[in-house]
Amino acid sequence: MERKEIYSVSSLTREIKGLLENRFPYVWIYGEISNLRIPSSGHCYFTLKDRNAQISGVIFRGQASRLKFRLEDGQTITGLGRVSLYEPRGTYQVIFEFMEPKGAGALQLAFEQLKRKLADEGLFDPEGKRPLPRFPRRIALVTSPTGAVVHDMLTVFRLRYPNVDLLVVPARVQGEPASSDIATALALLNRHMAVDLIIVARGGGSLEDLAPFNSERVARAIHQSVLPVISAVGHETDYTIADFTADMRAPTPTAAASLAVPEKKRLEEDVALLTVRLIRALGQRLEESRQRLNATSRRLVDPQKKIYDHRLRIDELTQRMARAIQRVVSGHQATLAWRFAQLSKTSPLLAVARGQQATDGLTRRLVFAMKQGQAQKRATLIRLEQNLKALSPQLVLDRGYSIVRDVKSGGVITRTSQVEIGSLLDVVLADGKLTAVVERKDDGKKEI
Amino acid sequence: MAKKKFEEAVAQLEAIVEELESGDLPLDKAMKRFEEGVKLSKTCSETLDEAETRVRILTGETEEGLEDAPFEPLDQRGAE
Structure with missing residues (x-):
């Protein structure tokens, strides 16, 4: 290596x-x-x-x-x-x-194990938490009926919100029987739906003291409760299984009392505030309505004004119309004047006047001509009269000639053949007439 | 119970106030709602005035329900 x-x-x-x-x-x-x-x-x-x-x-x-x-x-x-x-x-x-x-070590271990187990089962899920009533009317205090805890809680309730009824449900909160007591109390309250909120409370203590609140039985009883449960165990820092399971965890019993009920003073303020808002809202509503009414009546209810408006409008329109017409008319007038001037230059009256003048001239000439013609005619007539006089039968008669007429027919006899022997004849002489009878006729022999 | 009424009354009062504040109501309805609101406000105040915490202690369970008795903690500052 x-x-x-x-x-x-x-x-x-x-x-x-x-x-x-x-x-x-x-x-x-x-x-x-x-x-x-x-x-x-x-x-x-x-x-x-x-x-x-x-x-x-x-x-x-x-x-x-x-x-x-x-x-x-x-x-x-x-x-x-x-x-x-x-x-x-x-x-x-x-x-x-x-x-x-x-021992505590074992308890702690058990605590951790149970906590994990119940968490896995969903007993701590926030979705499972029931909401607390806003105004609980009756609250059950599952706790020891003796001692400071219940006393302190009652004090808080009385000070904060006396409008709630409290039901103390005695339960041992320490030692072996405590889990059973608490679970039984929760089941009992749920069976009768006797309250609308449950507070499970005890003062602080060692892990061993708090053992009932870390028990599976109490945890399940809390979880099964239909009524909302506030756990109020220990002092501030101690968390128990019951705390995790409850719908609300209060750090102390008195804190639970404060959480459970609203503060009466606040409620009174709320009611007063609501009342103020109520009055103000109506006032506003009224004011709005009044304004709307005013606006509406201004628009609607004064026909007099409407008529007046119309009248003004009609006046205005009339004036505008008059002006407009005047403009049109004066336009036409100008045109007309121009046309008239134009027309005047070519007026038939001028022709008439000229015609008149011509006629006058002609008339004068006609009269003159006629007068002249008459004189000539008169002269001619005299001459013709003289001529005519020269031709008159009187003159012939004066010169010894006579006119023979048939008495019956009146016809002038110029031929012998016109008369029969015995016929009566008028013989017109220069100074009168003779009636003669034809005695004889000599044709062709004349003796003038 | 009076407390139940209080909860309902406050909720109704809130609803009425909001309704009025919205300004959607016709005036006659608004007036009517206002009257209701005033009554509710009075009810609420009276309810708050009237109450004195009643504390009972559970003494037993019967067929009809739970039995209880008046309760005053005897040991006001005693040890558990």
Whole structure:
């Protein structure tokens, strides 16, 4: 077995130290104390042994002072410590943090084992915890009816919240029958649903004192309880199986009383506050309604104003319309004027006037012409009259000629053939007429 | 029981206040709820005023239920 590395004493020791301390950071160990030495430093040095082996042990002054018993030779203890190697001496020892006298070690072991078992079963699960009633009306105190615990709790209840009824359920809380008493009480209360909250309480004590609260029976009774359970065991730091199982763990019995009920003063404040909020909320609601009403009535209820508005609007529209029309009209007027001017230039009246003038001229000319024509005609007529006079039969008659007419027919006789012998004839002379009878006719011979 | 009433009354009062504060209620309903609220508030206060802790001790169990008796701790500061 050759080794390349050659350890120094220190390096080997250091390596051993590392191995030991890492392998056994904390261990529970039990054994009998012997060779106890307590020098002036106050640290306790001893040897822990059993039948076949021994190991050095030390508990330093600080930890030793917290022990609930006095170390003595020959005493069997269970303790929690870490294995440590002291290099200058090459010795190893257990440095204890905590120690309990004989029996307690077994209890502690049992405690740890039961705790693990119940935890595995789910007895400590947060989901399984029942909520505490906000205002419990009746609370059962499962505890010893004698002693300070129940008295102190009653005091807290009376001060804090007198509105609760309490039922003390006597149970022994120490010794062998305690587990049975507590379990029975829990079962009884659940059977009758006699309360709405249960507090299981006792004062503090050693691990042995608290044994009932670390029992499986009590743990299961608490877990099975339908009624919520507060565990209130010991003083502050002691945790029991009952604590883990309960729906709520109170560090002390009086703390349990405080946890169980609300503070009356707070409730009164709450009620007062709620009342204030109630009144304020209604006030606000009313104010809102009033405002809405006002707004609505402003909009709705004044038709007069509406009419007035309409009237104004109509006026405005009318004016706008008038202006608009005026604009249109004046536009048209301008156009019209322009057109009129245009038109005037080509007006038929001008033609008429011109025509009139022409007509006047023509008329004058016509009248003149007519007058002239008349004179000429008159002259012609006179001449013609004279001509005519010259042709008149009178003149012929004057010159000795006569006109012969048939009396019967009146016809002028110009031919002999026109008359018969014996016919009556009118002979018209220059100064009158003669009636003659035809006596004879001579054709063709004339004697003028 | 009066205590039960208190719990319910406070819960109802809270509900009413929240309802009113939400502003969703028509006014007539709001007024009605307000009246209810005032009554509840009165009930709550009265309930809180009235009570005196009654402490009984369990003395036995019968067919009808549990038997109890008035209780005062005799040994007020005694050892267990």
